[in-house]
Amino acid sequence: MSAPSPGSDRIAEVLLDPDPSPVWLLAWGGVNTIGRALKTIEEDHPEHVAPVAAKARVFLIAEQDRVFRDYLLPRWPDVEYLLCNAYGVIAYDWQRIMSPEEQAFFDASWMRENILEGHGPLCAPYEAHGDGRFRSEGDSPSFMHLVDYGLRADRDPSWGGWGGRFERREAWWESTPADYESILCWAPAFQRDWASRADWCVSAPGEANHRPTAALNRDASGAALALSVDPGDEVHLSAAGSTDPDGDALAFRWWTLSSGGDYWADVPVADPLSPEAVVRIPADAAGRTAHLILEFSPTTAILPSHPTDAWCSKSRASQSPVLESATSPLPSWNYPARRLTPAPGGSSEGTTSGDLPWSSTATPGRRAGRPRCRRRRACSTYPTSRCCLPPTTSAPA
Numbered sequence: 001m002s003a004p005s006p007g008s009d010r011i012a013e014v015l016l017d018p019d020p021s022p023v024w025l026l027a028w029g030g031v032n033t034i035g036r037a038l039k040t041i042e043e044d045h046p047e048h049v050a051p052v053a054a055k056a057r058v059f060l061i062a063e064q065d066r067v068f069r070d071y072l073l074p075r076w077p078d079v080e081y082l083l084c085n086a087y088g089v090i091a092y093d094w095q096r097i098m099s100p101e102e103q104a105f106f107d108a109s110w111m112r113e114n115i116l117e118g119h120g121p122l123c124a125p126y127e128a129h130g131d132g133r134f135r136s137e138g139d140s141p142s143f144m145h146l147v148d149y150g151l152r153a154d155r156d157p158s159w160g161g162w163g164g165r166f167e168r169r170e171a172w173w174e175s176t177p178a179d180y181e182s183i184l185c186w187a188p189a190f191q192r193d194w195a196s197r198a199d200w201c202v203s204a205p206g207e208a209n210h211r212p213t214a215a216l217n218r219d220a221s222g223a224a225l226a227l228s229v230d231p232g233d234e235v236h237l238s239a240a241g242s243t244d245p246d247g248d249a250l251a252f253r254w255w256t257l258s259s260g261g262d263y264w265a266d267v268p269v270a271d272p273l274s275p276e277a278v279v280r281i282p283a284d285a286a287g288r289t290a291h292l293i294l295e296f297s298p299t300t301a302i303l304p305s306h307p308t309d310a311w312c313s314k315s316r317a318s319q320s321p322v323l324e325s326a327t328s329p330l331p332s333w334n335y336p337a338r339r340l341t342p343a344p345g346g347s348s349e350g351t352t353s354g355d356l357p358w359s360s361t362a363t364p365g366r367r368a369g370r371p372r373c374r375r376r377r378a379c380s381t382y383p384t385s386r387c388c389l390p391p392t393t394s395a396p397a
Contacts, residue, residue: 001036001067011037015052016045024057026142030065031072034058038076053078059142059163061087073171081172082157084141086164089180090187091138097180098187105191108132114195120202141183144190150214151293152224159224159260159291162186182259209298212250215241216294231283239275239294248298250275260291267292 004012011034014023025034041052059082060068072079089097094106104110112132115123129135145163146154153161157173160166165182166173175182199208216225217238229235239252254277256266263282267290270278279292 001032001039001071004036004040005033007033008036008040012040015041015056016048020051020055022055022057024059024146026139027058027060027064028139028142031058031060031067032065035067035071038072038079042075049076050078056080058082059145060084061139061142077171082145082163082166083172083174084164084166085177086175086179086183087138087141088177089184090134090136090140092136094134094136098184102184102187105188106134110191114191115198118202119198122201123198147190147193148222149189149193149211150222152222155224160257162190165259185259206246210245212242212244212296212298214294214296215239215243229281231281231286233281235279235281237277237279237292237294239277239296242275242296244298246298250296250298252294252296254279255293255295257291257293261289263288263290 011025015037027034038052038056041048053076056076056079058072058079061084063069063083068081068083072081088094095103098106108129108131111128111134115126116128116132127135141163143163145161147162149162151159151161153159153163153165157166158168160182163183164175165179166175193211196209196211213220214222218241219225220241225237227235237254239250242250244250252273252275254269254272256263258264258266263285265282267285268280268282269292270280275296277294
């Protein structure tokens with residue numbers, strides 16, 4: 001921070017460009033270089049402070065120096081900051097955190113088949129463990145947050161996406177160390193996406209799998225659909241017009257992302273595997289927000305290394321209709337207060353993004369295979385932990 005560097009000068013140059021588009025600054029080892037760039041702008045170009053603050057986006061992987069607290073927040077409070085503390089789920093400790101079913105997308109056989117072997121010189125040097133197991137990508141949530149997969153987390157961090165789910169603090173967004181699920185629930189999706197991209201390195205366009213294009217109520221723009229509804233309403237949603245660039249038939253699934261809203265149960269969907277869905281708004285959802293996901297995939301592009309995903313492929317696309325009851329404004333805190341339980345005949349493991357059919361209850365509990373939160377005392381402050389129900393949240397008996 002004491003003097004400019006080539007890196008800070010380059011950041012300042014980009015931020016001072018008249019283009020008002022968002023500039024994402026991804027901080028993997030502290031924010032001192034970003035801080036120095038903003039300090040240069042503050043000192044040498046004070047007339048540009050407001051427009052720079054409006055377009056700068058800083059994604060921090062933990063707090064790895066004091067610049068965020070000591071300089072950025074006091075001097076640049078209008079910048080959008082995302083502080084990710086849930087990165088550990090895909091860092092060095094991933095095998096302790098993931099269930100065996102989740103580890104199947106990171107183990108040596110999956111990595112060798114889909115990334116390390118037979119995928120050209122770009123993938124061959126990827127640094128895995130000696131036996132081929134995934135090693136660590138703790139900084140990758142900052143990049144995955146910006147991959148365009150339809151969840152629109154870059155527009156509203158509270159919705160959640162591949163880089164995690166964030167809640168608003170005083171002047172920044174933050175995910176908590178205990179909220180592993182906000183990243184892990186998407187692991188099958190982002191690992192398949194990675195495998196598809198690896199295939200592109202060595203396959204002709206007609207031989208590889210590509211992501212479908214979603215249409216939601218005939219809108220293929222990719223925008224989320226926000227609806228204000230009343231308890232008891234029936235909402236008709238349609239994926240008609242969705243297309244696959246490879247010409248494959250599409251399989252559909254509609255499901256509730258509980259952590260994206262503050263309604264504690266799954267919203268009932270008639271025929272959730274159909275492209276046409278009828279959503280019935282529960283009577284006890286008054287004043288609540290529910291986040292519904294349309295997920296679909298080519299039925300002919302099945303990943304053989306995970307046979308329980310019989311209808312899921314490497315590529316996925318989602319759109320997110322947000323269903324908000326009309327009786328109260330959208331709350332600033334979202335509490336994912338539920339326990340995952342298997343459908344009859346199902347396994348006790350899986351992910352909310354969907355290898356197996358899951359049901360939801362309002363009873364707080366801990367998923368099998370998931371370690372207990374090591375910050376039990378922080379649960380009232382950081383209510384995104386799935387280990388316990390926040391005391392400020394009530395659920396029906």
